[in-house]
C-alpha cells in the first residue's frame with residue numbers, strides 16, 4: 130500500500146519537476162533522509178501548496194518553508210538548510226506570512242504585542258508536531274495551557290472565586306483575544322471596530338438602548354468588571370456594587386475618583402448612609418441600558 134502511494138507521489142513530483150526554479154530539488158529528495166517527517170507530512174494542510182500552482186511550489190512543499198535545498202542535498206548538514214524554528218522571530222514570521230498575510234485573522238498582526246515582543250508564529254504553531262495534526266490547537270484546555278505557559282499572572286486571575294470558566298475548560302483565551310492581534314486594545318476580539326468580543330456571548334448588553342448608560346457605552350465593560358476573574362461577586366471591580374457606582378457618581382466635595390467619565394451626583398433623596406440606598410441595582414436594575422427609563426430603573 131505504502132509502496133503504491135510513494136510511487137504515485139513520485140509520479141506527481143516528476144510531472145511537476147520542470148516548473149521548479151533553480152536551486153529547488155522537490156520534496157521527494159527529502160524522503161530518503163527524512164522519511165518520518167516526509168510520510169507524516171503527506172496529510173498536513175501544508176502539503177496543499179504542493180498541488181496548487183498559485184503558490185509557486187508545485188512538488189516542493191518542503192522548500193516553501195525551508196527554502197531552496199540543492200545545497201543541503203549536495204552536502205547534508207544542519208548548516209546548509211534554513212529552519213524557521215531557529216530563525217529570529219521576524220525572519221520566521223516572514224516565511225509564514227508569505228502565504229498567510231492576507232488572511233482576515235492576521236490584519237492586526239504587524240501591530241500586535243506578540244509581533245513587537247518576538248512571539249513568533251512558530252512559538253504557537255508546531256508545523257511537524259503529530260504529523261501536522263497539532264499545527265493549530267482547537268481544544269479550549271490546550272489553548273489555555275499554551276497561553277498560560279507565558280501569561281502566568283493572567284492565569285492566576287482566573288483562579289479567583291468569580292471567573293469565566295477557563296480553568297474548567299469551557300472557554301478559552303481566544304474567545305476574547307485574537308492571538309494574532311486586532312485593531313482593538315489588548316488584542317481583544319473585534320467583530321466591528323467599536324465593539325468587544327463580549328457581545329458575542331452577552332448579546333443582551335449590546336443595545337442600542339433608548340437610554341444608554343454612558344459608562345457602558347463609552348468606557349466599556351472593563352469600567353466595572355474584571356473580565357478574567359475577580360474576588361468580587363459578578364466579577365465587579367469592587368467588593369460592593371455601590372462602591373463601583375460611587376467611583377463616578379460620588380457626592381463628594383473633592384472627588385477622589387480618577388475616572389474620566391464622571392456621572393451625575395445621585396439626587397438628594399438618596400441617603401447613602403441608609404442601607405436602603407446602598408444596593409443601587411435593586412432600583413437601577415437596567416444598569417447596562419434601558420429601553421423605557423432614563424434613570425435605568427426598569
Ligand code: HEC
Nearest residue numbers: 155158159161162191192195198202205206207210211212
Ligand atoms: C542525503 C540526506 C539528506 C537529504 C536528501 C535531505 N536532508 Fe535534511 N538533513 C540531513 C542531515 C544529515 C541533517 C542534519 C541532522 C542533524 O544535524 O541532526 C539534516 C537536517 C535538516 C534540517 C534541520 C536543520 C536544523 O537547523 O536543525 C532540515 C530543516 C532539513 N534537513 C530539511 C530537508 C529538506 C527540506 C530536504 C529536502 C529538500 C532535505 N532536508 C533533504 C540529511 C538530508
Ligand code: HEC
Nearest residue numbers: 159163166167170175190191194213214251255256257258
Ligand atoms: C509550513 C512550513 C514548513 C513546511 C512546509 C515544512 N517544514 Fe520542516 N520545519 C518547519 C518548522 C517551523 C520547523 C521547526 C520545528 C517546528 O516548529 O515544528 C521545521 C523543522 C524541520 C526539521 C528539523 C527537525 C525537527 O523536527 O525539528 C526537518 C528535518 C524538517 N523540518 C523537514 C521538513 C520536510 C522534509 C518537509 C517536507 C516534507 C518540511 N520540513 C516541510 C516548517 C516547515
Ligand code: HEC
Nearest residue numbers: 174177178184193194213224225227228250251254264265
Ligand atoms: C507556501 C504557502 C504557505 C506557507 C509558506 C505557510 N503556510 Fe500555513 N498554510 C498554507 C495553506 C495552503 C494552508 C491550508 C489552508 C486551509 O486549509 O484553508 C495552511 C494552513 C495553516 C494553518 C492552519 C491549519 C488548520 O488546520 O486550520 C496554520 C496554523 C499555519 N498554516 C501556520 C503556518 C506557519 C506557522 C507557517 C510558517 C512556519 C506557515 N503556515 C507557512 C500555506 C502556507
Ligand code: HEC
Nearest residue numbers: 222225226229234243248249250253265266267272303308
Ligand atoms: C500566541 C500564539 C499564536 C501566535 C504567535 C500565532 N498564532 Fe496562529 N493561532 C493561534 C491559535 C490559538 C489559533 C486557533 C484560533 C481559534 O481557534 O480561534 C490560531 C489559528 C491560526 C490559523 C488558522 C486560521 C484561524 O485564524 O483560525 C492560522 C492560518 C494561523 N493561526 C497562522 C498563524 C501565523 C501565520 C502566525 C504568525 C504570523 C501565527 N498564526 C501566530 C495561536 C497563535
Ligand code: HEC
Nearest residue numbers: 242243246248252272275276279302303306308314315316
Ligand atoms: C511564548 C510566550 C507567549 C505565548 C505562548 C503567548 N503570549 Fe501573549 N504575550 C507574550 C508577550 C511577551 C507579550 C508582550 C508583553 C506583555 O504584554 O505581557 C504578550 C502580550 C499579550 C497580550 C497583551 C496585548 C496588549 O496589547 O496589551 C495579550 C492579550 C496576549 N498576549 C494574549 C495571549 C493569548 C490569548 C495567548 C494564547 C493563544 C498568548 N498570549 C500566548 C508572550 C506570549
Ligand code: HEC
Nearest residue numbers: 273276277280283284293301302304305315317351356357
Ligand atoms: C472574557 C473575555 C476574556 C478572556 C476569556 C480572556 N481575556 Fe485577557 N483580557 C480581556 C480584556 C477585555 C482585556 C483588557 C482589559 C483592560 O483593558 O482593562 C484583557 C487583557 C489581557 C492582557 C493585557 C492586560 C493584562 O492583564 O496583562 C493579557 C496579557 C491577557 N488579557 C491575556 C489573556 C490570556 C492569556 C487569557 C487566557 C488564559 C485571557 N486573556 C482570557 C478579556 C478576556
Ligand code: HEC
Nearest residue numbers: 291292293294304305326327329330350354356362363364
Ligand atoms: C464565549 C462566551 C463569552 C464571552 C466572549 C464573554 N463571556 Fe462573560 N460569561 C460567559 C458565561 C457562559 C457566563 C456565565 C457562566 C459562568 O459562570 O461562567 C459569563 C458570565 C459573565 C459575568 C457574570 C459573572 C457572574 O459571576 O455572574 C460577567 C460580568 C461577564 N461574563 C462579563 C464579560 C465581559 C466583560 C466579557 C468581554 C470582555 C465577556 N463576559 C465575554 C460567556 C462569555
Ligand code: HEC
Nearest residue numbers: 327328331334344345349350352353354363370410416417
Ligand atoms: C457601570 C458599571 C457596569 C458596566 C460598564 C458594565 N456592567 Fe455588567 N454589571 C454591573 C453590575 C453592577 C452588575 C451586577 C448587577 C446586580 O447585582 O444586579 C453587572 C452584572 C453583569 C452580568 C451578570 C448579570 C446579568 O445581567 O447578566 C453580566 C453578564 C454583565 N454584567 C456583563 C457586562 C458586559 C458584557 C458589559 C459591557 C458591555 C458590562 N457588563 C458593563 C455593572 C456594569
Ligand code: HEC
Nearest residue numbers: 343344348352373374377390391392393409413423424425
Ligand atoms: C465609569 C463611570 C461610571 C460608573 C462606574 C457608573 N456610572 Fe452611572 N453614569 C455615568 C455617566 C458618565 C452617566 C451619564 C451622566 C450624564 O448624563 O451626565 C451615568 C448615568 C447614570 C444614570 C442615569 C442618569 C441620567 O440622568 O442619565 C444612572 C441612574 C446611573 N448612572 C447609575 C449608576 C449606578 C447605579 C452605577 C453603579 C452600578 C453607576 N451608574 C456606575 C458614569 C458611571
Ligand code: HEC
Nearest residue numbers: 371374375378393394395396405406407408409411412424
Ligand atoms: C430605593 C431605590 C433607589 C436606590 C437604592 C438607588 N436609587 Fe438612584 N434613583 C432612584 C430613583 C427613583 C431615581 C430617579 C429620581 C427622579 O426621577 O428624579 C434615581 C436617580 C438616580 C440618578 C440620576 C440623577 C439625575 O440627576 O439624573 C443617579 C445618578 C442615581 N440614582 C444613582 C444611584 C446610586 C449611585 C445608588 C447607590 C448608591 C442609587 N442610585 C440607589 C432610586 C434609587
